[in-house]
Amino acid sequence: MNDRVSMHPALAAYRHRWIVIARTADVPAGHLFHGRLLGEELAVWRNNAGHINVWENRCPHRGVRLTIGSHLGDQLQCRYHGWRYATGSGGCVHIPAHPNETPPARIGVKVFRALERSGFIWASTEEPSSEPASIAHLPADHHPLRSAIMRAPAEVVAAALLRHAFAPAGGTAQRIDPLTVVVRHATGQETLRWLIQPSTVDTSIVYGVHAATVGGAWLEAAQQLNASLQSLRSTIEAQT
């Protein structure tokens, strides 16, 4: 709710990365999802065709949050003056105060790069260097766990997840990039992956991806992991 500030230096290192910002299920059709990435507030929505838009949550006209506006299918309408912005480009397509004029081409919402893969929505605040391993090599058959918000910097969260391991006996945990921890079975098969979203300089969101297991064992494993994650959260927040 504070005035906007430029990006914190501790977050700048993540600028060129693809970072998970929501689960697919968090953004159903017609919904305006209020997200956060590297201190930037996001308005996340999908158009009629299902294409994901990740926009700065700010109407360029008077700076009001777009997430309090209206989803019009292929356009988003600001609640304050009814200005409409087009899916994809974020360009302004209608200004009701001047209904018979074409809006100036320079007026548009700031748009972030977005990808939807493997049940997650990913975004990058600046040109990403490449599609990272954390997207490309997600286990083919997996279950997303409940996400958890932690009041701690992403670096602290990543280190704690690695230390805590969650690894089965004989297994290993490895940080494959600054925001991804992969847990493997003794056989080398991936059982679990943690994806970390640096929301702000001191708040992170952890998404778990659990490799598929047979039958009812999945639910029990997910409940145990959720409980462990909440316990880890308490430990981390007590220390920071």
Next chain:
Amino acid sequence: MNATARDPVICNDWHPVAGCIDLPIGRVHSTVLLDTPIAVARRDEQTYLVWLDPEHRCRHHMPLDAAIIGPTLPATLRYGHLWTSIDEPRHPLFSLPEADEAGRRPCHPGSIGVHTGGLRAIENFLDLAHFPFVHTGILGAEPYTEVLDYTVTINDANEVVATECRFVQPQAALNATGAAEIHYIYRVPRPYTAILYKTCPLQPERFDVIALFVQPVTETRCIAHQWICILDSSSSEAALRQFQLTIFGQDKPILENHREKRLPLDPRAEMPVRADATSSAYRRWLAGLGVRYGTISASQQ
């Protein structure tokens, strides 16, 4: 506090701190003006006191007692409100001659805390284009969204004035009987004060007066004191208050969802169009006055 210290324009100005009807005799009203805790009280019918309360010793509604009165500040009762200044006022309080006209009904609909900077509240008050979207069915309705060109000037008293404003309104006032094109004149005598002169539904040759007096609590919080002085002699006081509070209640969630709670003065920070001529002139005028409190100057962008 730093911004206050840097801003003599605002510190030496008059600011509203309470509506008179909110000040029962012998009770303390505790509030904050420009990051400065103050207390306000009505000692008797004629005497009002305002004093600094740096340690917040005065609790709201406690009995007035000589022992709790700190260093006093200037106090002026006018336009239904008590006005003070945390420094030396450089000007008399702005004039509003209609306040003394016969046949008008002064009314204080209410004072509402808003989690945004006071200049945002003033700018919203000067805005026509939001009527169909925020005050739908009352002050505007689609498809009547167009804002026709109007004129903005700075008058001899160095106030921002917008004239020839017109808008189609379904329910312009409580006593309006249907949609009508309503004529507006806006006047901004001081940075945190705005006055609207609006076609009166029953006496088209005269104007209803609707004023917004904003108390800057901090740079990002304010209390919006409304005051109306209108020609409606038939509506009940309660109905008049309810109408104004309904309108403001529609503005409040918008005001509290500005990403920057302070008003950016750099014209590139937020994209204006022709309909925003008053807003653009207001921001230029604030920059020209050197107002810092509650603003984001070009260099801070």
